[in-house]
Amino acid sequence: MLGANIILLSLAALVAADCNLPEELKNEIASYATTIDLIITAATNGSFKGVTYNELAKFVDRFGGRKVGSKSLEDSIDYMLNLSLAYDLQNVHGEEVEIPVWERGSESAVLIEPRTKDIRMLGLIYSVATPVEGILAEVLVVKSFDELKERAAEANGKIVVFNEDFISYGETGQYRGYGAIEAAKVGAVATLIKSVSPFSPANPHTGILAYDDSITPIPAACIASNDANMLQRMQERGDTIKILLKMEAKMLPNQISRNAVAELKGNINPEKVVIVSGHIDSVDVGDGAMDDGGGVFISWAAAALLNSLGLKPRRTIRAIYWTAEEAGGVGLTAYQQVHEDEIENFNFVMDTDVGTFTPLGIEYEAGENGGCILQEIMKLLTSINATQARSVEMGLWPETPTASLYNANEQYFWYHHSPQDTMDIEDTNALDKCTAVWSSVAYILADLSVDFPKD
Amino acid sequence: MLGANIILLSLAALVAADCNLPEELKNEIASYATTIDLIITAATNGSFKGVTYNELAKFVDRFGGRKVGSKSLEDSIDYMLNLSLAYDLQNVHGEEVEIPVWERGSESAVLIEPRTKDIRMLGLIYSVATPVEGILAEVLVVKSFDELKERAAEANGKIVVFNEDFISYGETGQYRGYGAIEAAKVGAVATLIKSVSPFSPANPHTGILAYDDSITPIPAACIASNDANMLQRMQERGDTIKILLKMEAKMLPNQISRNAVAELKGNINPEKVVIVSGHIDSVDVGDGAMDDGGGVFISWAAAALLNSLGLKPRRTIRAIYWTAEEAGGVGLTAYQQVHEDEIENFNFVMDTDVGTFTPLGIEYEAGENGGCILQEIMKLLTSINATQARSVEMGLWPETPTASLYNANEQYFWYHHSPQDTMDIEDTNALDKCTAVWSSVAYILADLSVDFPKD
Incomplete structure (x- = not known):
C-alpha cells in the first residue's frame, strides 16, 4: 500500500445505513488514489497497454475452443501456468479435478x-x-x-x-x-x-x-x-x-482436468486471500474468447500487472482459472470442497464470466457494509468512467463476498455459446480498462488494513 | 386520379433551380393527398396490414433460397405468377431468359x-x-x-x-x-x-x-x-x-429461367409504363428474405394493393420480379435488350434491392426536374415519416429515371449473402410502410397528367 496510513478498526463497528463509513476508512480508501492512477495508467497507457488483448488473442488463436475433456483444454491450462510463471507469479500450479465428459x-x-x-x-x-x-x-x-x-x-x-x-x-x-x-x-x-x-x-x-x-x-x-x-x-x-x-451424443469416461492457480503473495497476511478468476474451458463451438477467455485474461493480467509494478498487497491475490465451468461449474465446486478449511481466509472472491466489454464498474454480493466499501473504492476509477458498484444476486460463494465485472455487455447473448464467440467480439481498449478495474479492485481489497466484512 | 384537375403543360418548361415547379404541377401532386392517405391506411392499418410480411413469409418458408439454376427458383417464379393472378393482376406471364448456372x-x-x-x-x-x-x-x-x-x-x-x-x-x-x-x-x-x-x-x-x-x-x-x-x-x-x-465449384450448362411480369393496366395510356420491381432469385445460402424477397413482395403488393382499392392509374404499373440478379443482373439485362423498343414508354423504373427495413423515402436518379417532382410527391408520406427523396447514382437504366427504396438499412450488410438472410431480419410493420411508400409513389408517377421528365 503506497502512502496510506494503516487504520486499525473493527468493521463490526460500521453502520451501513446510507454508507456512513468511518472517516478513517474512507480516508484510507481515498489514500489509494495515487496507486490506482498508477495501475490505471499502466493498464491503459503504459507497460500493459494492449497486453491483455494480445495475450488473449495469442491464446485463442493457438487453442480455439477448449471443450471439457479435450486435449486443447489441458494444453491451454499448461499454457496459462507457463504464462503465469513467465510473469513471475508464485505458487503456480494445477489442482486436479475429476470432470464428466460429454461428446456431441x-x-x-x-x-x-x-x-x-x-x-x-x-x-x-x-x-x-x-x-x-x-x-x-x-x-x-x-x-x-x-x-x-x-x-x-x-x-x-x-x-x-x-x-x-x-x-x-x-x-x-x-x-x-x-x-x-x-x-x-x-x-x-x-x-x-x-x-x-x-x-x-x-x-x-x-x-x-x-x-x-x-x-x-x-x-x-x-x-x-x-x-x-x-x-x-x-x-x-x-x-x-x-x-x-x-x-x-454420449458420455465418455470421466477424466482429470485442473483448476490452474497463480499467486501474488501477500506481504503481511499471505494466508488471507483475494481471488481473481474466470473459467478457462469453453463450449465446443466458437473460440471461447468472450466466454470466458476475457475473464481468465483480466484475472491473469491483474496479478501480472500488479506484480510487474512491484505492488505487494497485505494479503495474497490468487488468480484461478477454473476448469469445466461449462460442464456445470465443476472446477469451482471441486475447489470449494477441497479448500473448505481455507474458506474463512478467503477475504473476497472476484469471479467474472459476463464478458469483457467496456467496463462500467463491478457487480457485487457483499452485504450492506461491504457494498459501502466497494462503492467507496470505485470512486477511484473515475478516470476510466468505471465507478459503478451495484448489488446483484450471484450465489456462487455463500460464505464469501463476491464481485463480478459490470460491463457494457448488452450483446453478450448474441454471441454466447455460439460459433460467433471469437476474438472479433473483443476490443483491446475495453480489455485494458477491464484489466484496470480488476487490478485496482483486487489490489485495494487485498491491501486494506481491515478484512472485508462478511455479513 | 382522384379529385385532381388535369394539367397539361410541357415539362420542358420546368426550371428546376431550387425546385420552382409550376404551381399547377405542385397543386396536382398535392391533390393526391386523399388518395395517398387511403393507400397508406390500407397498407398499414387496413386490408393490406400484415399482408406483405405474411405473403413473404409463406414464400420464404416454402422455397428458402432460390439459387440461379435451381428448381426452387423456377417453382418460386410459378408461385409468384399464381399469386399475382390470385390478386387479379393482368398480363401475368413469364419471359424466358437464358441464364448461366454455377454450382458450388x-x-x-x-x-x-x-x-x-x-x-x-x-x-x-x-x-x-x-x-x-x-x-x-x-x-x-x-x-x-x-x-x-x-x-x-x-x-x-x-x-x-x-x-x-x-x-x-x-x-x-x-x-x-x-x-x-x-x-x-x-x-x-x-x-x-x-x-x-x-x-x-x-x-x-x-x-x-x-x-x-x-x-x-x-x-x-x-x-x-x-x-x-x-x-x-x-x-x-x-x-x-x-x-x-x-x-x-463448376459451371453447368446454361438454363432457361424467367422474369415474371404482372400488370395493373393503365386506363388512359396503358402503353406507358411505370415499373415496380425486385429480384426473385437469391444466393444459395440463407433464404433470400431480405435480398431480395422484400423487394419482390413490396412490388407485388404495390400492384395488388392499388388493384384491390380499385385505383386505376393513367399509365400501366408493371410489376417485374427479375431472375438471375445474383448471377450478374442477367434477368434485367435481358429484359432491357428484349424490350429495347419499349424503353421510350418506360416512364419510370422503381427497382429496389437494398432491404425493406423502416422506410425513410426513396433514392432516385432522375435529373433535377425529376428530383423536384419526387420531392413534392414525398411530402405526401408525412404520416409514415417517409418523406425523403435523395439523389444517388444507380446506373442500371441509363435512359429511364429510376428510384429505389430509401430505408434504415444500416445493418443490411451484416446479413447480405449469408445464411443469416432469413425472415428474422424482416418486420411486418416496416414492410407495411415500405409497401405504402412503394404503392404511393408508383401510383402518382403512373397517374400524373404529365410524363416524367427524362433529362
Missing part, C-alpha cells in the same frame, strides 16, 4: 415436411443420443411451458419445439435447462429449443441441460431463431411438420 | 499450420474449382490491393488472404469482385477474401467475382471476419500459415 458426435436435424430443409442445430451439453436411424416425428411448437401444459395431449410421440421469447438469460435459459424434462413429461420423443439469445438467425447457441432421474431422458438440441420462427409459422398455417433428428 | 459443390478450407482449424468459407459465385486433392499452400495476408502490390514478390505460389477493412459495399466489394484477378496477377494460387460486411464473425458472405480473360483464373472464396483477423495476427507473429483449400 455427428448430429443433424432435417425438416422433412412440409419441405426439405437442413435445420441448423447444436445438441445441448449432456443430451442423450437418438437411435442410430434418428427420430422421425411430427412437430409441436409451443411458445412457453404454460402452452405446453395446455397442449399436453398433442405432445405425445412428437418433437416439441420451444419457440420462447427471449426475456433474460435467467428466465429464458429455463427452456434450455429444463425443456427436455418438461417435454418428456408429456410424452415428447425429443425437443428442439430456440437458442437462448435475443438475436440469432442462422446461429444456434448451445449450453447444458438438466435431466430428472425420474423421467426418461430425451434428446435435446437448440436451433436458430429463424428456424424456430419458421416452424411456428408453419404450424399456424396448419402444415404438418416432420423433422428427422439424429444425434450421436 | 463440396468445399472446405482447413488451416493446417500453425494449428488445425476448420475455416468457415463460401466459394464466390463463378469461382473455378481447385484440383480434387485441393490446394495446400502458404498464406500471405494483405490489408489492401496496395499492400499486395508492395508485397507482390512474396505472393507467388501462395494463397492470398485479403483482410481489408469494411468501408462501404461499393469500395470494399472491389476485393470480392477483383481480388482473384489481382492475386493471380502476382502468382497466387488461390485467394480468400474477408467477407464484405461490417461485422460477420463466423458468418461468411458470398457473392459474384470477376475473372479477366487474360489471366488464368484461380479459386476464390470468402471467409468470416474472425478467421481473416486471426490469420493476420498469425502472420504478424511470424507464424508460417498453411491452408488446404478444396472447392468443387
Whole structure:
C-alpha cells in the first residue's frame, strides 16, 4: 500500500445505513488514489497497454475452443501456468479435478415436411443420443411451458419445439435447462429449443441441460431463431411438420482436468486471500474468447500487472482459472470442497464470466457494509468512467463476498455459446480498462488494513 | 386520379433551380393527398396490414433460397405468377431468359499450420474449382490491393488472404469482385477474401467475382471476419500459415429461367409504363428474405394493393420480379435488350434491392426536374415519416429515371449473402410502410397528367 496510513478498526463497528463509513476508512480508501492512477495508467497507457488483448488473442488463436475433456483444454491450462510463471507469479500450479465428459458426435436435424430443409442445430451439453436411424416425428411448437401444459395431449410421440421469447438469460435459459424434462413429461420423443439469445438467425447457441432421474431422458438440441420462427409459422398455417433428428451424443469416461492457480503473495497476511478468476474451458463451438477467455485474461493480467509494478498487497491475490465451468461449474465446486478449511481466509472472491466489454464498474454480493466499501473504492476509477458498484444476486460463494465485472455487455447473448464467440467480439481498449478495474479492485481489497466484512 | 384537375403543360418548361415547379404541377401532386392517405391506411392499418410480411413469409418458408439454376427458383417464379393472378393482376406471364448456372459443390478450407482449424468459407459465385486433392499452400495476408502490390514478390505460389477493412459495399466489394484477378496477377494460387460486411464473425458472405480473360483464373472464396483477423495476427507473429483449400465449384450448362411480369393496366395510356420491381432469385445460402424477397413482395403488393382499392392509374404499373440478379443482373439485362423498343414508354423504373427495413423515402436518379417532382410527391408520406427523396447514382437504366427504396438499412450488410438472410431480419410493420411508400409513389408517377421528365 503506497502512502496510506494503516487504520486499525473493527468493521463490526460500521453502520451501513446510507454508507456512513468511518472517516478513517474512507480516508484510507481515498489514500489509494495515487496507486490506482498508477495501475490505471499502466493498464491503459503504459507497460500493459494492449497486453491483455494480445495475450488473449495469442491464446485463442493457438487453442480455439477448449471443450471439457479435450486435449486443447489441458494444453491451454499448461499454457496459462507457463504464462503465469513467465510473469513471475508464485505458487503456480494445477489442482486436479475429476470432470464428466460429454461428446456431441455427428448430429443433424432435417425438416422433412412440409419441405426439405437442413435445420441448423447444436445438441445441448449432456443430451442423450437418438437411435442410430434418428427420430422421425411430427412437430409441436409451443411458445412457453404454460402452452405446453395446455397442449399436453398433442405432445405425445412428437418433437416439441420451444419457440420462447427471449426475456433474460435467467428466465429464458429455463427452456434450455429444463425443456427436455418438461417435454418428456408429456410424452415428447425429443425437443428442439430456440437458442437462448435475443438475436440469432442462422446461429444456434448451445449450453447444458438438466435431466430428472425420474423421467426418461430425451434428446435435446437448440436451433436458430429463424428456424424456430419458421416452424411456428408453419404450424399456424396448419402444415404438418416432420423433422428427422439424429444425434450421436454420449458420455465418455470421466477424466482429470485442473483448476490452474497463480499467486501474488501477500506481504503481511499471505494466508488471507483475494481471488481473481474466470473459467478457462469453453463450449465446443466458437473460440471461447468472450466466454470466458476475457475473464481468465483480466484475472491473469491483474496479478501480472500488479506484480510487474512491484505492488505487494497485505494479503495474497490468487488468480484461478477454473476448469469445466461449462460442464456445470465443476472446477469451482471441486475447489470449494477441497479448500473448505481455507474458506474463512478467503477475504473476497472476484469471479467474472459476463464478458469483457467496456467496463462500467463491478457487480457485487457483499452485504450492506461491504457494498459501502466497494462503492467507496470505485470512486477511484473515475478516470476510466468505471465507478459503478451495484448489488446483484450471484450465489456462487455463500460464505464469501463476491464481485463480478459490470460491463457494457448488452450483446453478450448474441454471441454466447455460439460459433460467433471469437476474438472479433473483443476490443483491446475495453480489455485494458477491464484489466484496470480488476487490478485496482483486487489490489485495494487485498491491501486494506481491515478484512472485508462478511455479513 | 382522384379529385385532381388535369394539367397539361410541357415539362420542358420546368426550371428546376431550387425546385420552382409550376404551381399547377405542385397543386396536382398535392391533390393526391386523399388518395395517398387511403393507400397508406390500407397498407398499414387496413386490408393490406400484415399482408406483405405474411405473403413473404409463406414464400420464404416454402422455397428458402432460390439459387440461379435451381428448381426452387423456377417453382418460386410459378408461385409468384399464381399469386399475382390470385390478386387479379393482368398480363401475368413469364419471359424466358437464358441464364448461366454455377454450382458450388463440396468445399472446405482447413488451416493446417500453425494449428488445425476448420475455416468457415463460401466459394464466390463463378469461382473455378481447385484440383480434387485441393490446394495446400502458404498464406500471405494483405490489408489492401496496395499492400499486395508492395508485397507482390512474396505472393507467388501462395494463397492470398485479403483482410481489408469494411468501408462501404461499393469500395470494399472491389476485393470480392477483383481480388482473384489481382492475386493471380502476382502468382497466387488461390485467394480468400474477408467477407464484405461490417461485422460477420463466423458468418461468411458470398457473392459474384470477376475473372479477366487474360489471366488464368484461380479459386476464390470468402471467409468470416474472425478467421481473416486471426490469420493476420498469425502472420504478424511470424507464424508460417498453411491452408488446404478444396472447392468443387463448376459451371453447368446454361438454363432457361424467367422474369415474371404482372400488370395493373393503365386506363388512359396503358402503353406507358411505370415499373415496380425486385429480384426473385437469391444466393444459395440463407433464404433470400431480405435480398431480395422484400423487394419482390413490396412490388407485388404495390400492384395488388392499388388493384384491390380499385385505383386505376393513367399509365400501366408493371410489376417485374427479375431472375438471375445474383448471377450478374442477367434477368434485367435481358429484359432491357428484349424490350429495347419499349424503353421510350418506360416512364419510370422503381427497382429496389437494398432491404425493406423502416422506410425513410426513396433514392432516385432522375435529373433535377425529376428530383423536384419526387420531392413534392414525398411530402405526401408525412404520416409514415417517409418523406425523403435523395439523389444517388444507380446506373442500371441509363435512359429511364429510376428510384429505389430509401430505408434504415444500416445493418443490411451484416446479413447480405449469408445464411443469416432469413425472415428474422424482416418486420411486418416496416414492410407495411415500405409497401405504402412503394404503392404511393408508383401510383402518382403512373397517374400524373404529365410524363416524367427524362433529362
